[in-house]
Amino acid sequence: MVDSSLHNGPTPNPGESYGAAEIQVLEGLEAVRKRPGMYIGSTGPTGLHHLVWEVVDNAVDEAMAGYCDRIDVTILEDGGVEVVDNGRGIPVDLHSKFEGLTAAEVVLTVLHAGGKFGDGGYKVSGGLHGVGVSVVNALSVRVEVEIDRNGRRHFMSFHNGGEPHEKLREIGDSPLKPDGSAPRTGTTVRFWPDPTIFKEGTEFRVQTLLERFQMMAFLNAGLEFHTRDTRDADFTEVVHRYDGGIRDFVRHLNASKEALFEQVGYFAEEGDAEWVEVAFAWNTGYQIDGVHSFANGINTIEGGMHEQGFRSALTRTVNAYARDKGLLKEKEENLQGEDIREGLTAIIAVRISEPQFEGQTKSKLGNVSVRSLVEKATNEKLREWFEENPREAKAILTKATQAAKARIAATQARQTIRRKSALDGGGLPGKLADCQSRDPAESELYIVEGNSAGGSAKEARNPRTMAILPIRGKILNVERARIDRMFKNTEIISLIQAIGAGFGEEEFDVAKARYHKVVLLADADVDGSHIRTLLLTFFFRQMRPLVEAGYIYIAQPPLYSTVVNKAKIYLKDDPARDAYVVDHPNAEFQRLKGLGEMDAKELWETTMNPETRTLLQVTAEHAAIADEVFSVLMGDDVESRKQFIQTNASDVRFLDI
Numbered sequence: 154m155v156d157s158s159l160h161n162g163p164t165p166n167p168g169e170s171y172g173a174a175e176i177q178v179l180e181g182l183e184a185v186r187k188r189p190g191m192y193i194g195s196t197g198p199t200g201l202h203h204l205v206w207e208v209v210d211n212a213v214d215e216a217m218a219g220y221c222d223r224i225d226v227t228i229l230e231d232g233g234v235e236v237v238d239n240g241r242g243i244p245v246d247l248h249s250k251f252e253g254l255t256a257a258e259v260v261l262t263v264l265h266a267g268g269k270f271g272d273g274g275y276k277v278s279g280g281l282h283g284v285g286v287s288v289v290n291a292l293s294v295r296v297e298v299e300i301d302r303n304g305r306r307h308f309m310s311f312h313n314g315g316e317p318h319e320k321l322r323e324i325g326d327s328p329l330k331p332d333g334s335a336p337r338t339g340t341t342v343r344f345w346p347d348p349t350i351f352k353e354g355t356e357f358r359v360q361t362l363l364e365r366f367q368m369m370a371f372l373n374a375g376l377e378f379h380t381r382d383t384r385d386a387d388f389t390e391v392v393h394r395y396d397g398g399i400r401d402f403v404r405h406l407n408a409s410k411e412a413l414f415e416q417v418g419y420f421a422e423e424g425d426a427e428w429v430e431v432a433f434a435w436n437t438g439y440q441i442d443g444v445h446s447f448a449n450g451i452n453t454i455e456g457g458m459h460e461q462g463f464r465s466a467l468t469r470t471v472n473a474y475a476r477d478k479g480l481l482k483e484k485e486e487n488l489q490g491e492d493i494r495e496g497l498t499a500i501i502a503v504r505i506s507e508p509q510f511e512g513q514t515k516s517k518l519g520n521v522s523v524r525s526l527v528e529k530a531t532n533e534k535l536r537e538w539f540e541e542n543p544r545e546a547k548a549i550l551t552k553a554t555q556a557a558k559a560r561i562a563a564t565q566a567r568q569t570i571r572r573k574s575a576l577d578g579g580g581l582p583g584k585l586a587d588c589q590s591r592d593p594a595e596s597e598l599y600i601v602e603g604n605s606a607g608g609s610a611k612e613a614r615n616p617r618t619m620a621i622l623p624i625r626g627k628i629l630n631v632e633r634a635r636i637d638r639m640f641k642n643t644e645i646i647s648l649i650q651a652i653g654a655g656f657g658e659e660e661f662d663v664a665k666a667r668y669h670k671v672v673l674l675a676d677a678d679v680d681g682s683h684i685r686t687l688l689l690t691f692f693f694r695q696m697r698p699l700v701e702a703g704y705i706y707i708a709q710p711p712l713y714s715t716v717v718n719k720a721k722i723y724l725k726d727d728p729a730r731d732a733y734v735v736d737h738p739n740a741e742f743q744r745l746k747g748l749g750e751m752d753a754k755e756l757w758e759t760t761m762n763p764e765t766r767t768l769l770q771v772t773a774e775h776a777a778i779a780d781e782v783f784s785v786l787m788g789d790d791v792e793s794r795k796q797f798i799q800t801n802a803s804d805v806r807f808l809d810i
């Protein structure tokens with residue numbers, strides 16, 4: 154807990170009057186208020202949270218310089234935010250360049266003055282943030298600053314977007330550090346965002362804070378974040394601290410996967426003006442997108458020079474090691490990067506004094522010098538790690554070799570599918586009962602579980618616009634199956650041929666889809682739900698644009714039937730049945746077990762007729778949540794699958810849509 158005396162100092166007298174320098178200062182902050190987006194990106198929720206990042210980044214800078222190991226962030230009851238750090242405290246002596254102002258006042262009121270003056274080593278600052286605490290001041294109705302330094306506690310406050318209110322003054326002695334060894338040092342900043350600037354609201358979202366602080370805790374080994382939300386009496390303080398730093402980050406990301414070996418590798422290297430650290434581990438899975446990179450604590454989602462350097466050195470080092478140890482014969486081809494990265498989870502974190510952020514979302518690191526540093530570090534240190542961990546190195550090689558075989562087999566399988574498509578007239582699968590229309594906008598493909606239901610659907614359909622593809626049993630679990638095995642599966646091949654737009658991240662072309670409605674039709678029971686999940690997994694992984702375009706639908710065959718005056722009535726779901734009971738209290742219901750229980754006419758009326766059916770459109774949002782669920786539900790790690798189902802039993806319902 155933070156010493157509560159920190160927040161309850163005596164109220165200082167209102168500030169004294171200011172000299173000429175401050176007029177200049179106020180003009181500077183006025184510019185921020187005129188164009189807030191220039192400084193914090195936006196005045197929406199993202200910009201609002203930027204204010205917190207700005208203050209916390211300053212505290213993290215203190216931690217990176219080695220002077221701070223704890224940051225407390227509290228959302229205050231009245232909507233303000235308090236950030237307490239135990240760094241050195243902002244300097245309180247007079248500033249050399251601004252007459253009559255202390256360094257602390259300059260940091261709070263002069264644009265871009267927040268950085269460390271004359272701090273040795275490479276300075277580190279982020280992209281959009283790193284603009285300075287003065288920006289937070291400019292965009293707040295009130296800011297309070299407490300500084301523990303030189304054994305004394307100091308206080309100052311500002312209002313109306315950075316106007317000095319109470320000038321910096323000493324208000325007493327600093328309390329002792331928790332271990333009692335010396336007076337505490339550190340900075341407390343409290344701010345209340347200006348609602349006239351943040352028109353969409355000034356409400357902070359604690360989840361957003363927690364996510365970022367967890368990431369920052371991973372990236373700064375040993376740094377402890379305490380987060381509180383006093384608006385919510387039920388919220389208990391959350392602490393993030395990872396003494397293993399990015400090694401713990403890798404373990405965290407791999408937690409739901411089966412490890413190829415227990416070790417998490419790690420190396421770090423310092424250049425002239427930059428620093429890099431890398432942590433890595435392999436799991437038994439087949440994903441190749443597990444490399445994540447950061448520059449100065451910012452997630453470089455678009456990658457950049459650090460990632461490039463790592464990738465090329467990884468490929469080079471693994472091949473060189475394999476050849477030297479005779480694990481790759483002379484006549485054998487080199488392993489490719491994607492073979493080696495299969496199942497890899499890695500974090501690359503660099504710190505650099507002048508990061509160049511490029512790309513669409515300014516999240517791609519452009520500094521060329523970083524590429525050679527990371528490449529050199531990886532070449533040397535990864536080789537050392539292999540030499541020291543030969544068993545692990547062997548496991549990586551075995552896996553990469555299998556991946557290479559699978560890659561070659563997949564290429565052949567792809568060619569086979571393509572050849573087939575070219576040969577047998579338009580390449581449509583034999584089982585497909587296609588529609589007559591060639592206009593994708595009006596064409597619908599029904600994927601029907603089981604041959605008998607497939608038969609009814611064929612009989613029932615409107616053959617002009619509705620195509621039927623019956624599929625048998627359970628199609629392969631695509632999350633677990635390697636791509637080469639997947640393409641040997643006849644059901645998968647039929648599916649790809651019928652849709653006619655290719656498959657896979659690079660090749661799939663939604664513009665070529667032969668149907669703008671792909672309707673999954675399976676029984677309303679556990680097996681049916683499993684098949685739907687498998688199909689959705691397949692579409693999500695191999696034909697994602699089809700999901701994003703809103704072309705995937707789930708048919709909803711009725712759950713119940715009842716007979717009234719010899720006429721059969723179908724009821725969609727439990728609510729529909731409950732509503733029916735109100736008017737027909739004596740009705741007896743039959744629960745429909747399978748599509749097979751309906752004849753063609755009934756299937757048409759209840760499930761396929763555009764006039765009367767209910768189709769559930771699978772949205773991209775659905776799919777995004779589904780992605781995570783797929784990984785856990787369909788992945789290899791039985792333990793976390795079990796745990797997931799136990800803790801999320803009620804949320805798994807959407808798989809039953």
Ligand code: 0RA
Pocket residue numbers: 208211212215238240241242243244260267268269270286340342
């Ligand atoms: C300028 C110089 C120094 C530290 C800081 C600013 C500083 C700013 C913030 C903002 C929040 N917490 C902070 N902690 C420190 C260097 C101080 C020195 O050389 O002793």
